[in-house]
Amino acid sequence: MPQPLVELCRVAKSFGGVQAVKEIDLTIDSGQIVGLVGENGAGKSTIIKLLSGVYPPDRGTIRIAGREVHFASPRDALAAGVTTIQQELTCFAHLSIAENLLMGEAWPRRKWGGVDWTALFAEAGRRLHEFGLSLETHRTLAELTAAEKQEIAIAGALARRARFVILDEPTASLTEPEVKRLFSHLRRLREQGVTILYVSHRLDEIFELSDRIVVLRDGSLVATHRIGQVDARQLVHDMVGRPLEQVYPRTRSGLPGAPLLELNEASRAGMFRNVNLAVHAGEIVGLAGLVGAGRSELARAIYGLYRLDAGAMKLCGRPWQPSHPQQSIRSGLVYVPEERKRQGLVLGHSLAESISIGFSDRLTRFGLIGRRSERRLVTDAIGRYDIRAADAGQAVATLSGGNQQKALLARWLEREPEVIILDEPTRGVDVGAKSQIHALVDSLAARGKGILFVSSDLGEILGMSDRILVMNRGTIETELRGPEMTAHNVILAASGLYQPADSTAPRQSREPEHGPP
Amino acid sequence: MSRIPFENVRVWRRMPKSVRRRIAFLVVADLAILGFIGWRTAGSGTSFADEASRMVPNVAPIVLAALGLTGIICCGAIDLSIGSILGLAGTVFGILHARGCPPWICFSACFLTAFSVSAYNGLLVRWLRMPAIIVTLAGLAFYRGVALILADVGARGFSEQFTIQGAAYHAPGKDYAGAILVAVLLVTFLWEWFGKTPRTWLAVGSSETACRLSGLRPERIVLQAFVVGGVFLGLAALLEVTNHITIEPARLGLGFELNVIAAVVLGGTSIFGGEGSYVGTALGGLFLYLIGPAMLYAGVNEYWRTAVQGGAILAVISIDCALGRKRKLLEELR
Numbered sequence: 001m002p003q004p005l006v007e008l009c010r011v012a013k014s015f016g017g018v019q020a021v022k023e024i025d026l027t028i029d030s031g032q033i034v035g036l037v038g039e040n041g042a043g044k045s046t047i048i049k050l051l052s053g054v055y056p057p058d059r060g061t062i063r064i065a066g067r068e069v070h071f072a073s074p075r076d077a078l079a080a081g082v083t084t085i086q087q088e089l090t091c092f093a094h095l096s097i098a099e100n101l102l103m104g105e106a107w108p109r110r111k112w113g114g115v116d117w118t119a120l121f122a123e124a125g126r127r128l129h130e131f132g133l134s135l136e137t138h139r140t141l142a143e144l145t146a147a148e149k150q151e152i153a154i155a156g157a158l159a160r161r162a163r164f165v166i167l168d169e170p171t172a173s174l175t176e177p178e179v180k181r182l183f184s185h186l187r188r189l190r191e192q193g194v195t196i197l198y199v200s201h202r203l204d205e206i207f208e209l210s211d212r213i214v215v216l217r218d219g220s221l222v223a224t225h226r227i228g229q230v231d232a233r234q235l236v237h238d239m240v241g242r243p244l245e246q247v248y249p250r251t252r253s254g255l256p257g258a259p260l261l262e263l264n265e266a267s268r269a270g271m272f273r274n275v276n277l278a279v280h281a282g283e284i285v286g287l288a289g290l291v292g293a294g295r296s297e298l299a300r301a302i303y304g305l306y307r308l309d310a311g312a313m314k315l316c317g318r319p320w321q322p323s324h325p326q327q328s329i330r331s332g333l334v335y336v337p338e339e340r341k342r343q344g345l346v347l348g349h350s351l352a353e354s355i356s357i358g359f360s361d362r363l364t365r366f367g368l369i370g371r372r373s374e375r376r377l378v379t380d381a382i383g384r385y386d387i388r389a390a391d392a393g394q395a396v397a398t399l400s401g402g403n404q405q406k407a408l409l410a411r412w413l414e415r416e417p418e419v420i421i422l423d424e425p426t427r428g429v430d431v432g433a434k435s436q437i438h439a440l441v442d443s444l445a446a447r448g449k450g451i452l453f454v455s456s457d458l459g460e461i462l463g464m465s466d467r468i469l470v471m472n473r474g475t476i477e478t479e480l481r482g483p484e485m486t487a488h489n490v491i492l493a494a495s496g497l498y499q500p501a502d503s504t505a506p507r508q509s510r511e512p513e514h515g516p517p
Numbered sequence: 518m519s520r521i522p523f524e525n526v527r528v529w530r531r532m533p534k535s536v537r538r539r540i541a542f543l544v545v546a547d548l549a550i551l552g553f554i555g556w557r558t559a560g561s562g563t564s565f566a567d568e569a570s571r572m573v574p575n576v577a578p579i580v581l582a583a584l585g586l587t588g589i590i591c592c593g594a595i596d597l598s599i600g601s602i603l604g605l606a607g608t609v610f611g612i613l614h615a616r617g618c619p620p621w622i623c624f625s626a627c628f629l630t631a632f633s634v635s636a637y638n639g640l641l642v643r644w645l646r647m648p649a650i651i652v653t654l655a656g657l658a659f660y661r662g663v664a665l666i667l668a669d670v671g672a673r674g675f676s677e678q679f680t681i682q683g684a685a686y687h688a689p690g691k692d693y694a695g696a697i698l699v700a701v702l703l704v705t706f707l708w709e710w711f712g713k714t715p716r717t718w719l720a721v722g723s724s725e726t727a728c729r730l731s732g733l734r735p736e737r738i739v740l741q742a743f744v745v746g747g748v749f750l751g752l753a754a755l756l757e758v759t760n761h762i763t764i765e766p767a768r769l770g771l772g773f774e775l776n777v778i779a780a781v782v783l784g785g786t787s788i789f790g791g792e793g794s795y796v797g798t799a800l801g802g803l804f805l806y807l808i809g810p811a812m813l814y815a816g817v818n819e820y821w822r823t824a825v826q827g828g829a830i831l832a833v834i835s836i837d838c839a840l841g842r843k844r845k846l847l848e849e850l851r
Contacts, residue, residue, distance in 0.1 A: 091724065110711070
C-alpha cells in the first residue's frame with residue numbers, strides 16, 4: 001500500500017463570492033502519476049495554485065508527507081519539495097543553461113574568488129546527464145526550443161530534490177516526438193519515486209500516462225478512477241455531468257446560402273496545417289478545440305494578421321489574400337478578438353469613441369470626423385445593441401464585461417460585414433449579456449451573414465452552431481453535424497479520439513505530427 | 518559535458534547572440550575609425566599619440582559612467598539623474614576648493630558625493646517601490662537644484678561659476694585619466710569574466726518572478742547595481758570635474774546622462790534589461806566619442822556634426838535590429 005504524499009482535507013477557495021473549489025478531499029499516493037481533468041472553470045488551476053503556494057486556501061488543510069503545511073509563497077512550496085512546471089515557463093532567457101540551473105545556489109569558486117566556470121558548466125552538465133540530457137550548458141536559453149526549456153525546468157526541479165512535481169498543460173506547445181520524450185522522462189521520474197500531478201485537457205495523454213485519474217467539475221471532485229477501470233466515454237460523462245438546459249435562440253432558417261468564406265488546404269508553419277473549411281451565408285459554424293490547437297491563429301490568418309505558407313482562401317467567391325486587416329475590414333470580413341481588454345478595446349477611450357473607431361472612415365470629411373453624425377450613429381448603436389452605460393462619454397474600462405463586448409461587437413457590426421469571425425465572444429460575460437450576444441449572433445445569421453464562431457464553452461458552441469468543426473493539433477479532423485453534435489463527441493474529437501458511429505464514413509487517422517525538419 | 522575545451526570561448530558563447538554581434542561590429546567600427554584618424558593625422562603631419570592623449574580625458578568620464586549605468590540597465594532599471602549628480606559633485610568640489618581645502622579632500626568629497634547620491638537613488642527605488650525611471654527623473658531636477666542651493670549658501674560671493682586654479686587640482690582629470698580608465702576597464706572586464714554579481718543583475722532583468730522562485734531577492738540585487746554604479750559614477754565625476762578650469766553648477770554635466778545612455782545602448786545592452794555587457798559598453802562609448810574627431814578629420818561641416826552623430830547611432834541600432842529580425846524570421850520558418 002503506497003503512502004499518501006499529498007493530502008487535501010476539506011480544502012475550499014473562493015474568489016469574490018465565486019466558489020472556485022468547494023471542500024475538496026484529495027489524496028495523492030507517493031510514486032504515482034495522477035491525471036487531473038475537468039472542463040474550463042472546473043477548478044484545476046485553483047488546485048495547482050493552492051498546492052504551489054500562490055495563494056492559501058480559505059478553509060481546510062494541506063498535508064505533505066503527513067505534515068501540515070502553510071505556504072506563504074511559491075518559495076515555501078519549493079522548499080517543501082513541491083515544484084510546478086507552468087505552461088508559461090519562467091526562466092532567464094539570456095543566461096546560459098548552467099546559470100539557469102544553479103541560480104540561487106552557491107557557485108563553485110576558484111582559490112582567488114572568481115567563479116570557476118569550468119566547474120559550474122560541468123556541474124550543470126552532470127545534473128542534466130543524470131536526467132538523461134546532453135546539451136551544451138553554456139548555451140543561452142533563448143536558443144532552445146520550448147521542449148528543451150521544459151526539460152531543463154524539470155531537471156532543475158529534480159536537482160532541488162523535488163518530491164512532488166505539478167505539470168500544467170505541459171504539451172500545449174510541443175510536437176508529437178517531444179511529447180513522447182516528455183512522457184519517458186515522467187515515467188522515469190515515477191520509477192525514482194517522484195509523485196506527479198499531470199493536468200491536461202488531452203484525454204489521450206491522460207490515458208497514456210496516468211496511474212489514477214481525478215475528475216473535477218464545478219469546483220468539486222466528482223470521481224477518482226484507476227487506470228484500466230475507466231474508458232474515455234465514462235470520463236467525459238464525469239466531466240460534463242448533466243447537460244445544462246439552456247435555450248439558445250434560433251430565428252435563422254438554417255438553410256445555408258452561397259459560400260462566403262472558403263479555405264483550401266490552408267497551412268502556416270507552427271500554427272495550423274491543411275485546413276479546409278467553408279462558411280456559407282446564413283450559417284453559424286462552430287470552431288471547437290483545445291487551447292493551443294490553433295483556432296485563434298487560424299482566425300487571425302483569415303483576417304490578414306498572418307500570411308499563409310500554402311493553400312488558398314476565397315472570400316465571397318473571389319480569391320482572398322489579405323495583406324493587412326484593414327483590407328479585410330474594407331472587404332467585409334471582421335474579426336472580434338479573444339481578449340477584448342488587450343486586443344479589442346482602448347480602455348481609456350469613451351464608449352462613443354470605442355464604437356465609432358470602427359466606422360470613422362465613413363464619417364470623415366476632409367479628414368475630420370463629423371461630430372454630429374458620429375453622435376447620431378453611436379446613440380443608435382447604443383440603443384440597438386442595448387449597451388448599458390450612463391452616457392456615451394463613459395470610459396470603456398468602467399463598463400461591465402458584457403457591455404464592453406457588446407460595444408466591441410457594435411463597432412464592427414455597424415459596418416455590415418458579410419463574414420464575421422467571433423473568437424470567444426462570451427468569455428467573462430454575465431449571463432444576461434451572454435444571451436443578448438447569442439441572440440445578436442443568431443439574428444446576424446438570419447440576415448444572411450456567415451459566422452465563424454470560436455468558443456471553448458461546450459454548451460454554447462453546441463447550442464449556437466449549425467455544424468461544428470473540431471480542431472486538433474493545428475488541423476481540422478472532425479466535422480460534427482446534427483445528432484453527432486454532442487458534448488462527448490466534441491471532447492473526444494478535441495483529443496483526436498472521436499470515432500464516427502458510421503464506420504463506413506472516412507476518418508482521417510491521427511498521424512503523429514513530425515516536427516519541422 | 519561540454520565540447521568546447523577553452524573557458525574563454527565559453528565566456529564568449531554565454532553572451533546572447535545580439536550582444537556578441539554588436540561587440541563584433543563595434544570592434545571593427547572602432548578600429549576603422551581609429552585607423553582613419555591615424556591615416557589623416559599621418560597625412561597632416563600631427564602626431565597620432567598627441568591626438569589620442571587629447572581624446573582620453575574627454576572619453577574617460579563617459580565610458581566610466583556608462584559602465585556604471587550598464588549594471589543598472591541590465592537589472593531593468595535606469596538612472597536619468599547622472600548629469601545632475603555630476604553637477605552636484607562638481608559644485609561640492611568647487612566650494613571646497615574656494616574654501617582652500619587641499620586637493621585630496623576635494624577629490625574624495627567629489628567622489629563620495631557622486632557615489633552616495635547614486636546609492637541613494639537605489640535606496641529610493643527600493644523604498645518607494647516605483648519605477649527607477651520616475652524616481653531618477655525627479656532626481657534629475659532635484660539634485661541640480663541642490664547643487665545651486667549649495668553653491669549659493671556654501672561659497673561666499675559666488676557668481677555663476679568656480680574657477681579652479683592650481684595644476685594639482687587638475688591632476689586626475691588631465692594627467693591620470695588614461696591610467697585610471699585602463700585600470701578600471703581591466704578590473705571591470707575581469708569581474709564580468711569571473712564574477713557572479715553581474716550575472717544576477719542580468720537574471721533580475723530577465724525575469725523577476727524567476728528570480729524570486731530561485732530564492733534570490735530582486736530588490737536587493739537592484740540596489741546592489743545602483744551602489745556599484747555609484748563607484749563608477751564617482752570616478753567619472755572626479756575625472757570630468759577635474760578636467761574643467763571653470764565649474765558652472767547650473768551647466769556642468771547638462772545632458773551628460775543622454776550621452777551615457779546612448780553609449781550603453783550602442784554597446785548592445787537591452788534598454789529593457791536582461792542582456793548586456795561591460796565590454797560592449799566600453800566599445801560603444803568609444804565609438805560614440807570617436808564619431809566627433811572622425812568627422813573633424815573628414816571635414817564635415819561643423820553645423821552638421823551633431824545631426825550626423827545622431828544619425829550614426831540610429832543607423833547602428835537599426836541595422837542591427839533589422840539583421841536580428843531577419844534571422845529570427847529565418848529561424849521561425851525553419
